[in-house]
Amino acid sequence: MLDVIVVGGGHAGIEAALIAARLGCETALISLSLENIGKMPCNPSVGGPAKGIVVREIDALGGQMGITADQTALQFKMLNTTKGPGVQSLRVQSDKVAYAKRMQEEIQKQEHLQLILGLCTGITVDEGKVTGIRMEGGQQLQAKAVILTTGTYMSSSVMISSEVTPSGPDGEPTTNQLSESLREAGLRTFRLKTGTPPRVLTASIDFSKTTPQPGTDQFVAFSTTTAQIREFEKQKLCYLTYTTSKTHELILANLKKSSMYSGVVKGVGPRYCPSIEDKLVRFADKPRHQIFLEPESESLDTTYIQGFSTSLPRDLQEQMVHSLPGLEQAVIEKYAYAIEYDAVDPLQLKPSLEILTIENLFTAGQINGTSGYEEAAAQGLMAGINAVLKLRNQPPLVLRRDEAYIGVMIDDLVTKGTQEPYRLLTSRAEFRLLLRHDNADQRLMHYGYQLGSISEERWQDYQHRRTLVDDLKTRLKACRLTPKSPIQSALEAAGYPALSEGISAEELIRRPHMTISALQPALDFDVDATAAAQTEIELKYEGYITKARKEAEKMMAMDHVILPQNLDYDQVQHLSLEGRQKLKAIQPHTLGQASRISGVSPADIAMLAMVLEQRHRKEQIQ
Structure with missing residues (x-):
């Protein structure tokens, strides 16, 4: 008998299977095919607002997504750099082919993990406890715990206008039996809808009519294990274009041909990632909408049209694409479609992601009503960890809302539920100044180290990095700067008058626009750049951080x-x-x-x- 079976090889399934196996459990991952593992059926990117911080949290807990995203990135971009650190996050444009291949390699080489190809058609339950799964053809597999990470494959239908095809993403098989099996076991399911935009041949785009969108020129990464990437300076460009009045006229004149507005779609679509027709209806006053053109892979001549999801007929999609500046002659390689699928009501879950009424059955990812690769991966990681802890008769790992975006997401799901595809946003977090991109290790790595998913080497590296920050704070506090110090030009550049009396370097750094690098000429010691960035945030926002922590402690009292x-x-x-x-x-x-x-x-x-x-x-x- 297996310890853990994970059903589904998407982003949730990968993290669940890898962490369970890495923690020593005999684990099996069920996937339709090897090629399905790690696929990016929608946008070829990882990270973004809130989501990028989640990837950092996954890395701090010993997960895989951040490492693979760094290894296969076409572009790295820090978002919201002109705003405060509480909303800054990393997004990478991914090579979707290379990403999937790397994940497949990780699964195949992982000890204690076997890959089983096939279709799961149901779960087996005995006296309120899961005992395994049923496969197509009647084979039964037994396990002490089962984690369902089926994504959008349960009773799914692909829709283009009035054309409805029972299918998973990209024409893959779907299963009605698994949904039925869950309902027979007493679980509530509901219908959700999402969609994807067209892909066009890159060579058919006139990029001279678009605006280039370069990546960040300073080295950034999701994982603290990622060394400086050789090809970092050779990042791929993304491009920006806009919808036009012609685009809007085409769509609004043909709304009834859309799957959503014709009544074909029964499920609820994503509020924060709507189709282009839904955008035009909801934001009728906007004369145009941003459209980003993103490369999918170095091995493909295709570009993803971000922000142009639709379920309108193919002939209309041709006209819509050709109405965009730069895409007048674009050749569509893959048409857009909507997809509707079954999900499990997340109010039936414990905070550990175990089903309330069926012991040792866990669910993670889009089956729980979420959207996005990052949300799925985070849930998969937590479900995998908690399945292992359950088998060890240990308390579950439940992250608080003040210590992780992962905690915010899971608490939202199991406490409030969702009636539409849930997307993680910075606005969902009460304590986002505590949940920053820069401090994920500080918040969570001790959990990974205690679990055994973070190695001694990584733990010591983190301790060293933390020591550098603490030492730098001490030295800045002790460093006294006088009117004779060579910093007057730095003060003037930052908009401050020249010094008339002595002041500590620490006090100067607390001022807006003052940086440690600007003070370097007056310092008698060299400064590590990463430690400097961390120190600046902690000093400048110390008062706000202290206030947020006090508020979090009040909430923690009830959570205890x-x-x-x-x-x-x-x-x-x-x-x-x-x-x-x-x-x-x-x-x-x-x-x-x-x-x-x-x-x-x-x-x-x-x-x-x-x-x-x-x-x-x-x-x-x-």
Whole structure:
């Protein structure tokens, strides 16, 4: 018998299978084919606002996505660099072919991990506990834990206008049996919809009519294991163009031919990544929309039209593409389509991503109602970790909202649920100044080290980097600068008057626009560039960070109050009707989680706190 079976070789399945095997569990990954592992069926990129920070968190916990994204990037770009560190994040343009190949190699060489090719048609459950899966053809595989990471392959249909084809992404097989199996086991499923834009032949684009979008010129990476990349200076360009009045006229005149507006689509589409026709309806006042042209791979002559997702007929797609500046003669290599699929209501999950009603069954990724490669990978990693911990009879790893975007996402899913494809945004995090791109290691690497997914070498490297920051802070505080110090030009460049009295280098760095590199002529020691960047953030934003931590501690106090799993909410007096229903359905793990459930009022929380206090007093008397 296997320890863990992971169903699905997408971004969630890869992380779940790798981490389970790396932690010593005998693991099997079920995939339709080797080529399906690590595919990027939609955008050829990793990272972005909030998502890029998630990839950093995955890396800090010992996951794979950041390492592979660095190795196969065509372009690296730090976003929001003119804004504060709480919203800055990395995005890479990926070579989709190379990315998938690297992931396939990782799966094949990983010890304790076997790859089984085929289609999973159901789960097997005995007395409320998962015992394995069923494969097409009747074969049964037994395991102590099962992780479902089926993406958009459950009962999926591909739609172009009124043309509906039962299919997974890119014409792959779909399965109706697995959805049925989950419903027979008592789980609630619902329909969601997403889509993808056309791909065109790169050679057919006139880039002179578009605006080049270069990458970041300073070296950046997701993984702290990534050394300076030789080809970093040879990054590929992306390009910017816009929709035109002709584009809008074509789409608005033919809305009824879209799968979404013709009534073909039954599921709910993504609010934050809408189709181009949905954009025009929702933002009717906008005269144009940005369209990014992104290379898909060095081995392909194709360009991805970011922001142009649609389910309109093929002939209209031709006209729409040709209405974009630079694409008047573009040749479509692959037409856009919408895809509808089954997902599992995430309110049926524990914070560990284990199903509430079926022991040792975990789900991760788009099956939980999310969208995006990064959200999927993060869930896969956490499901894999928690499956292993469950088999070891150890407490689950549940990340708090103040220590990881991963914690924000999973808490949102299991506490609030979702009725549309969930996308992680910086605005979802109350403590985004604490959840920065630069401090993911500081927040999470100790968990990876304790688990064994972070090696001793990586842990010592992190400790060394942290020591450099602490030492630099000490030296800056001790360094006294006077009016005679050679920094007057740096002060003038930053908009400050010349010094009239002595001041510490630390105090100067706290000022906006002052940098450690600008002070270097006055310092009697060399400074590590990475340590300097980290130190500047921590010094400049120290007051805000301290305030955020105090607020987080208040929330943590309620999150430390565990709600008994046998608590009968029907016996708790004075709960509101809606509050009682929601508490019974979701079965929150802590008082803090209960407080974040929509429909549970502050009065309900006060009553629960009173009940817990009464229980505690009785236990003390006994």
